Every structure is written in structure tokens, then in C-alpha cells.
Amino acid sequence: MKIRMDGLSKVFGEGDSRTVALQGFALAVDDGEFVCIVGPSGCGKTTMLRMVAGLEAPSGGDIRIDAAAAGGRPMNSMVFQDQGLFPWMTVIDNVAFGLEMRGLGRRERRRRAEPFLEMIGLTRFRDHYPQQLSGGMRQRVSIARAFATDPEILLMDEPFAALDAQNKLIMQEELLRIWEGTQKTVLFITHAIDEAIALGDRIVVMTAQPGRIKEIVPVLDFPRPRKPVELRGDPRFGALQLEIWRMLEDEVRAARLQAKV
Amino acid sequence: MRKLLLTGLLGLTFGLGTATAGAQPVKIGDLGIVADAPFYIAIEKGYFAEEKIEVELQRFNSAAQATAPLSTNQVQVVGGGVGAALYNAFARDWPVRIVMARTRDMPGFSSDTLVLRNDLKDKIKSAKDLKGHLIAINTPASVLHYMLGKLMESEGLSIDDVQTISMSWPNMAPGMETKAIDGGTVVEPFAEQFSNKNISFPFKRAADFMKPPLEVSVMLYSKTWADKNPDQAKAFTVAYLKGVRDYYDAMKGGPKRAEVIEICAKYTTLKDKAMYDKIQWSYMDPNAEISFDGLRDQQDWYVKHGFVSRRANLEGVVDGRFLHYALEKLGRVEVK
Amino acid sequence: MRGANQERALAILSPLAVLVVWQLCSTMGWIDQRYVPSPVSIAQAGWDLALSGRLALDIGATLRRLVVGYVLGAVPGVALGMVMGLNRWVRAAIDPLIAAIYPIPKIALLPLLMLAFGLGDGSKVAVVAMSVLFLTVINTTSGVVQLDQIYFDVARNYGTPWYKLFLRVILPGALPTIFAGLRISLGVSLVVLVSAEFVASDAGIGALIWASWQTLVVENMFVGIIVITVLGVLSTLFLHECERFLVPWRRN
Numbered sequence: 001m002k003i004r005m006d007g008l009s010k011v012f013g014e015g016d017s018r019t020v021a022l023q024g025f026a027l028a029v030d031d032g033e034f035v036c037i038v039g040p041s042g043c044g045k046t047t048m049l050r051m052v053a054g055l056e057a058p059s060g061g062d063i064r065i066d067a068a069a070a071g072g073r074p075m076n077s078m079v080f081q082d083q084g085l086f087p088w089m090t091v092i093d094n095v096a097f098g099l100e101m102r103g104l105g106r107r108e109r110r111r112r113a114e115p116f117l118e119m120i121g122l123t124r125f126r127d128h129y130p131q132q133l134s135g136g137m138r139q140r141v142s143i144a145r146a147f148a149t150d151p152e153i154l155l156m157d158e159p160f161a162a163l164d165a166q167n168k169l170i171m172q173e174e175l176l177r178i179w180e181g182t183q184k185t186v187l188f189i190t191h192a193i194d195e196a197i198a199l200g201d202r203i204v205v206m207t208a209q210p211g212r213i214k215e216i217v218p219v220l221d222f223p224r225p226r227k228p229v230e231l232r233g234d235p236r237f238g239a240l241q242l243e244i245w246r247m248l249e250d251e252v253r254a255a256r257l258q259a260k261v
Numbered sequence: 262m263r264k265l266l267l268t269g270l271l272g273l274t275f276g277l278g279t280a281t282a283g284a285q286p287v288k289i290g291d292l293g294i295v296a297d298a299p300f301y302i303a304i305e306k307g308y309f310a311e312e313k314i315e316v317e318l319q320r321f322n323s324a325a326q327a328t329a330p331l332s333t334n335q336v337q338v339v340g341g342g343v344g345a346a347l348y349n350a351f352a353r354d355w356p357v358r359i360v361m362a363r364t365r366d367m368p369g370f371s372s373d374t375l376v377l378r379n380d381l382k383d384k385i386k387s388a389k390d391l392k393g394h395l396i397a398i399n400t401p402a403s404v405l406h407y408m409l410g411k412l413m414e415s416e417g418l419s420i421d422d423v424q425t426i427s428m429s430w431p432n433m434a435p436g437m438e439t440k441a442i443d444g445g446t447v448v449e450p451f452a453e454q455f456s457n458k459n460i461s462f463p464f465k466r467a468a469d470f471m472k473p474p475l476e477v478s479v480m481l482y483s484k485t486w487a488d489k490n491p492d493q494a495k496a497f498t499v500a501y502l503k504g505v506r507d508y509y510d511a512m513k514g515g516p517k518r519a520e521v522i523e524i525c526a527k528y529t530t531l532k533d534k535a536m537y538d539k540i541q542w543s544y545m546d547p548n549a550e551i552s553f554d555g556l557r558d559q560q561d562w563y564v565k566h567g568f569v570s571r572r573a574n575l576e577g578v579v580d581g582r583f584l585h586y587a588l589e590k591l592g593r594v595e596v597k
Numbered sequence: 598m599r600g601a602n603q604e605r606a607l608a609i610l611s612p613l614a615v616l617v618v619w620q621l622c623s624t625m626g627w628i629d630q631r632y633v634p635s636p637v638s639i640a641q642a643g644w645d646l647a648l649s650g651r652l653a654l655d656i657g658a659t660l661r662r663l664v665v666g667y668v669l670g671a672v673p674g675v676a677l678g679m680v681m682g683l684n685r686w687v688r689a690a691i692d693p694l695i696a697a698i699y700p701i702p703k704i705a706l707l708p709l710l711m712l713a714f715g716l717g718d719g720s721k722v723a724v725v726a727m728s729v730l731f732l733t734v735i736n737t738t739s740g741v742v743q744l745d746q747i748y749f750d751v752a753r754n755y756g757t758p759w760y761k762l763f764l765r766v767i768l769p770g771a772l773p774t775i776f777a778g779l780r781i782s783l784g785v786s787l788v789v790l791v792s793a794e795f796v797a798s799d800a801g802i803g804a805l806i807w808a809s810w811q812t813l814v815v816e817n818m819f820v821g822i823i824v825i826t827v828l829g830v831l832s833t834l835f836l837h838e839c840e841r842f843l844v845p846w847r848r849n
Contacts, residue, residue, distance in 0.1 A: 053754055054753075054754075055750055055753060055754065074755075074756065076754075077754065077755070078750075078751075078754045080747060080750065080751065082747060084745075084747040084748060084750065084751040086748065086751075086765075086766065086769070086770075087846055088769035088770065088772070088844075088846045089769075089846075097751075097755060098755040098756075100761075100765070101752075101755045101756050101757045101758075101761060102756065129846045131846070149755070323811070325810070325811045325812070325813065328813065329632070329813075332631075333632075344812070345812040345813070345814075346811060346812045346813040347813075349812060349813040349814055350813050353631045353813070353815075354631055355631055400808075400811045400812075401808045401811065401812060402808075402811070402812045403811075424799075425799070426716060426797070426798070426799045427797065427798065427799070427804070427807075427808065428716070428796070428797040429796070429797075432708065432711070432796075432797055435708070435711065435712050436711075436716060436797075439712060439715075441711075441715055441716045442716070568812055568814075569812075570814070
């Protein structure tokens with residue numbers, strides 16, 4: 001077990017504004033597994049991810065992460081929805097940021113960051129600033145940054161949500177290409193069911209607030225390495241998508257009702 | 262017949278209207294100081310009304326500020342302090358004219374004073390001892406600056422032997438209290454007020470050493486106005502001179518003193534009536550005659566020290582017609 | 598690139614054109630030279646002032662007070678602003694003080710400052726420093742407070758120690774807003790300084806302007822005004838260059 005979450009819960013606010021974002025969340029993730037999480041808005045998936053990242057403290061339950069024997073590697077790197085690239089750093093320095101925080105000197109960390117820049121195909125933009133890049137390019141940089149420190153776990157919070165449909169497909173391919181062979185454990189949050197199927201080994205379906213696990217669906221029909229674009233042509237893909245939507249449908253409607261009240 | 266009567270009446274009304282000197286009110290640029298007393302007296306005692314003139318007062322902070330509006334005829338009359346500004350205005354051919362004298366410093370009636378910090382009383386006995394000290398003047402190249410220069414020259418030194426700094430009179434008090442400056446050239450009532458507050462003592466009054474007497478201010482008329490409305494200007498001068506004579510009487514301690522003090526307290530910034538008996542009043546000649554020697558010496562001094570670039574022909578900037586007319590009408594006063 | 602060069606050429610030609618037209622109107626008598634001197638006579642007066650050494654003295658005094666006052670205000674201003682931006686208790690404590698004192702025109706405090714710091718450089722430097730201090734504190738605090746939370750999340754996720762957080766995230770993140778504050782302060786300090794030199798002064802461009810007006814040597818007054826304008830332009834350019842160097846990511 002790489003990650004184990006037991007009875008995880010998170011409560012925000014007090015009195016009238018008390019919200020239970022997450023309740024009784026239990027999940028065990030294997031080393032090297034790619035787990036996708038889908039759920040309606042407000043179901044606490046981002047909160048859960050932040051707790052794994054250590055950015056938020058649990059209100060109840062616990063998280064256990066199995067650190068690798070080889071020391072010195074960071075436990076996790078997070079890829080945020082709106083990239084969070086520093087506008088005052090060039091692309092190469094952004095990618096090298098994690099390395100810088102781990103104490104590497106400028107020349108060394110830039111040297112180590114270069115291959116990751118190449119990996120996402122943006123070597124030409126090495127000395128550009130994030131503002132000069134398109135949304136898709138920025139997200140690639142964000143992913144490169146996450147990979148550059150060689151973390152054991154990758155936490156990705158709807159990283160492709162802001163991209164258009166075409167770039168999304170391309171990025172899904174890119175991500176799989178980069179990830180395959182690295183053995184990293186990935187927790188990937190998305191709204192898009194098709195994306196979850198294309199990328200994940202398992203899909204966790206969550207309920208509306210307070211968020212719990214409704215169902216865990218393994219993706220058995222599509223062995224790796226996968227070609228996300230081609231999967232769309234497979235009729236089993238559509239069937240699985242419909243099946244998961246059915247689970248999700250009630251939750252989404254419930255969430256909409258919650259929002260109206 | 263009726264038409265003739267109507268036309269006649271209209272004509273009469275028009276005629277009367279324009280005949281009244283005072284088609285437009287005369288704007289006076291006043292400073293709210295005691296030297297403006299003749300204006301206020303003439304207003305209060307109806308001298309302007311007697312001459313069928315309406316006047317309006319327009320307050321300024323300093324004579325220099327009032328000179329530009331005077332030259333563009335936005336105000337018609339200003340009691341102007343003599344200073345480099347005035348000479349520069351003449352040098353630039355600004356349309357202003359000196360029509361009569363206003364104030365000067367005479368023994369017992371010398372408002373212009375050099376005050377020094379109390380703690381310097383024993384150290385500075387004569388002008389020579391002022392060498393190297395820091396004296397505040399209110400405006401560079403003003404009549405007080407000139408006075409200071411003449412004081413230094415009276416003992417063989419020059420203005421360059423003292424350091425000067427410009428600041429307003431009220432600011433001189435904390436300046437002396439904190440010993441930032443050594444003294445200042447002031448007018449009444451500041452000289453008296455500073456003495457009262459134990460800040461300074463009057464070291465020298467202008468009348469103590471100025472020969473000829475210090476010409477402090479003159480009466481200025483807008484040339485444009487005077488040329489276009491000579492009758493109104495004449496009438497104004499008559500009314501004004503009456504005011505001057507009341508002031509002169511009060512100044513000398515005559516029967517009009519209480520009344521004049523009352524008027525001054527009402528119009529000027531010096532509201533404390535008791536102060537009027539403590540300060541030295543400025544001297545006004547009841548015949549308002551100009552001293553050319555005094556004016557010329559001041560101009561020379563400013564030119565010498567680089568404050569005025571071009572000498573103006575002083576005879577050319579004096580217009581004595583109006584004073585002449587007023588003196589004819591009112592007669593001269595004998596000065597004892 | 599041609600567009601930029603054309604813009605630059607226009608920036609120089611247009612004021613020159615104004616000067617030429619002005620001189621023409623003056624020579625033809627359309628502008629009354631008694632009140633508005635011609636550019637040539639102003640240049641002449643400026644030359645005379647420069648030769649006599651008077652101009653150098655005044656420029657030196659004003660410049661000295663500007664630089665010292667500005668630095669004395671900006672450095673503590675930025676430092677305090679950062680602390681206030683990062684610590685809500687400090688912010689809560691000091692905000693009301695700033696809100697109370699900031700609206701007071703610092704010129705109104707000049708008599709008090711003259712008592713405390715003397716008549717010469719002291720009070721002028723003090724009034725400039727005060728004006729700059731308040732502006733930079735407010736802007737710096739704002740620059741820090743409005744930093745997007747995500748930067749802090751990223752920094753934490755990548756294990757950033759506190760001093761690196763400050764140097765590599767907070768400071769550069771707030772720098773554009775800090776510079777906005779520095780730019781505004783510069784303009785204000787020039788205004789405040791010249792006004793202060795009107796009130797009580799022996800030297801300085803403000804004193805030159807004021808004294809020239811009091812003695813109606815109008816040419817000198819214009820010389821003073823032009824010098825102040827040039828001073829303002831040059832110092833703004835200088836600050837702009839500093840910003841280009843320190844905040845290169847804002848080049849658009």
C-alpha cells in the first residue's frame with residue numbers, strides 16, 4: 001500500500017456555517033497505481049487531495065503514506081488547477097523550483113530541469129515568462145515542475161480542466177507517455193468521466209456533500225500502454241462511461257439541489 | 262408731447278447714470294493691515310459715498326501678490342509696499358502708477374523693526390556685532406531687506422555680512438524660540454507681540470538710522486483705470502485723503518483716535534484694541550507727498566544687489582495729477 | 598521597431614514645436630512679454646543663473662533633500678509594509694494609525710516639523726520622508742496581501758523554508774505593486790518638497806520659484822518651473838529603468 005486513507009473527514013466552519021466537506025473517506029492506493037476521482041462539485045475531492053498533500057489537516061481519520069526506502073525523494077508534488085506558475089520566474093526556473101527548494105544551486109538545478117523541459121517539448125521557451133505562454137503550455141510546465149523533483153506520488157487536481165477539448169486529448173496522451181515507466185503513484189481528480197477512464201487504473205466515484213465514496217470502478221478492459229484517442233472508438237469505452245454516469249447522475253442532481261438551498 | 266417727455270426722462274436717467282462717478286465699483290486690493298486704515302475709515306465714515314463712489318475690498322496676502330492683478334486692472338487700487346517687485350514691475354512696463362505716498366518710518370512712528378533674540382541682548386550692541394548671524398526676512402528684496410542692508414552699511418558693512426533666510430512673520434517666533442534664527446525684520450504688531458512673549462527685543466527701528474526716512478509703501482493705481490476714468494480716480498483720491506487725515510489725527514493722539522482704532526479692529530487682522538496703544542504706528546503724511554530720494558535710493562540698492570535688472574525712470578511712473586486735484590480741493594495740512 | 602523610433606522622435610519633436618510656436622508668438626507680440634516671458638529670455642535668465650552658480654546651489658539643495666527624504670521614507674515604508682502584509686496582528690494595530698495620519702496634507706504639518714527638525718534641510722527631508730513613508734507602506738501592504746493563495750500552496754507543497762518563501766515568492770510577487778507605490782511617492786515627494794521650499798527656505802528650486810515671484814522676476818520663476826519639470830522627468834525615467842531591471846517579467 002502506498003497510500004492508505006481511513007475514515008478521513010474534514011469539517012469547515014462552525015455553527016451556522018459548518019460544512020462537512022468529507023466524511024468517512026477510505027481508500028487504499030497501490031504503489032504505481034493511477035487512481036482517478038470523479039464527483040460532483042463540492043464533494044470534497046480537492047479537500048481530500050490537499051490533505052494528502054499536507055496542505056490541509058484532517059478533522060478526523062488518518063492518512064498513512066508508505067515512504068520509499070531510498071531517502072531524499074519528496075513524498076509528493078501537486079499539480080494545481082490553475083497551474084500556479086510564478087510569473088516572476090522564467091519557464092526553466094519554474095520547472096526547477098522544486099529542485100531549488102531542495103537546496104540545489106542555480107546551475108545544477110537548471111541542468112536537471114532541462115530534460116523535463118524537453119520532455120514536454122518546450123525547450124524553445126526556456127527563458128520565456130509564463131505570461132507569454134498559452135494555457136496548455138503553462139499546464140505542461142506545471143507538470144514538468146511536478147516531475148522534476150522526482151516525487152513518489154503525483155497529486156493532480158483537474159489539471160486539464162481549463163484546456164479546450166483538442167488540447168485536452170493531446171495532454172492526456174502526453175501525461176501517459178511521461179508517466180508510463182516512472183512507477184509514480186498518481187491521484188488524479190477530474191470532472192470528465194471519459195478522461196478518468198482513459199487515464200486511470202481505478203475510478204473512485206464520490207457522492208455529493210458530505211463527500212463519501214459511492215463506488216470504486218476498476219478499468220479492466222484497456223491494458224497499458226493506452227492511446228486515449230483511440231479508446232474513444234471502442235464501444236466498451238462508451239458503455240463504461242454510461243455506467244459511471246448513472247452512478248454519478250444522482251449525486252450531481254443532489255449537488256445542484258444543495259446549491260439552490 | 263408725451264413722447265418728448267418720455268424721451269427726456271429716459272435721457273435724464275441715462276445721463277444721471279453715467280454722470281455718477283462709480284459706473285463700476287472701484288476694487289481695492291487690501292492686505293488687512295493697519296496701513297490700509299484710510300480705506301476702512303473712508304468706507305465707515307462715508308467719504309467714498311460722499312464722492313459718489315462704490316468700492317469693493319479684495320483681500321490679498323501680500324502687496325507683491327496684488328501687483329499683477331493691479332496691472333491687469335482686475336483691481337484698481339493697491340497700497341503697495343516698496344520693494345524689488347515694484348521696481349521690476351515698472352521695469353517691465355506694467356501699467357501701474359504711483360500716485361501718492363502711503364507710509365514711511367519717522368521717529369516714534371516706526372513700525373519696521375529688527376528684532377533679536379532676548380539671549381543675544383548682551384552680545385550684540387551695534388550693527389557690527391550682527392556679522393555672521395542668521396536673520397530672517399519675510400520676503401527677499403523687500404523694504405525690510407533693504408532696511409537691514411542699510412543698517413549694515415551705516416556701520417561700514419554690507420548685507421552680505423549677514424546670512425538671511427525667508428520666512429513668514431508668524432514662523433519667526435518658533436524660529437527664534439528654537440534658536441534656529443538669531444533675529445528677524447518685522448513690522449508691528451509682531452515686534453510688540455514677540456517682546457510680550459519674551460521671545461525677542463526690538464534692536465533697531467528704521468527711524469533710528471534711516472536718512473532719508475524709509476519709504477515703506479506707496480499708493481498704486483491701475484494705469485488703465487486711471488486713464489479711462491480720471492474723474493472717478495480723482496474722486497477716489499479725495500475720499501482716500503480724507504481717510505488719511507483722520508488716521509494722521511489718530512496717529513498723533515488726537516480726538517479721532519478711539520474711533521480709528523475701532524475701525525481698524527473691525528477690518529484689520531489686529532483685533533486686540535489694547536495693542537494699538539502699545540505698538541508704534543506707521544507714519545502717514547497727511548499730504549501724501551512722495552519722497553523721490555527715498556524711492557531712488559531703494560531702487561539703486563536693489564539694482565546693486567541684483568534683485569532688479571533694469572532701472573525704471575521713476576519720474577515716469579509717478580502720476581501726480583490725482584493728488585494735486587485732491588490737495589486743491591481739500592487744502593493742505595500743516596505738519597508740525 | 599520603426600514604430601517605437603517614430604514614437605520617440607515625436608516625444609522630442611512635439612515639445613520643441615511648442616517652444617518654437619511660443620517664441621514666435623512672443624516675438625510677434627501676440628503673447629504679452631510683460632507677463633509671459635519668451636523662451637529665449639527664459640533661456641537667457643537660466644544661463645545667467647547657471648553662471649552665477651545660484652542655479653547649481655538650488656538644484657543641489659532640492660536634489661539632496663529629495664534623495665535623502667525619499668530613501669528615508671521608502672526603505673522603512675517597504676519594510677513595514679511587508680511586515681504588515683504578512684502579519685495580521687501588526688496590520689490590525691497599525692492600519693488605524695495610517696488611516697488617521699495619511700489624509701493630513703503633510704504640508705500642514707510643516708510648522709511642527711520645522712520646530713522639530715529645524716528650518717533648513719531637516720524639515721524638508723522630514724516632510725518628504727513622511728509623505729513617501731505612508732504611500733509606500735500602503736502599497737507594499739496591499740502588494741503582499743493580494744498575493745494569490747496558490748503561490749503559497751505551491752511553495753508549501755515543494756517544501757519552501759520561510760526565508761526562501763520571502764525572497765523567492767513574497768518579495769518578487771509584491772514587487773510590481775511596491776514599484777507602483779514608489780512611482781507615486783516620487784511624484785508626490787517632488788510636489789511636497791517644492792511646496793515646503795515655498796514656506797521657509799534659503800535655497801532650493803522651490804525657494805527660487807517663490808522668491809522670483811515675490812520680486813516679480815518672472816523669467817527666473819519659469820526657469821525654476823522648467824528645472825522642476827526636468828527633475829521630475831529624469832527621476833521618473835530613472836525609476837522606470839530600475840523597474841525594468843528588477844521587474845523584468847512585466848515588460849509588456
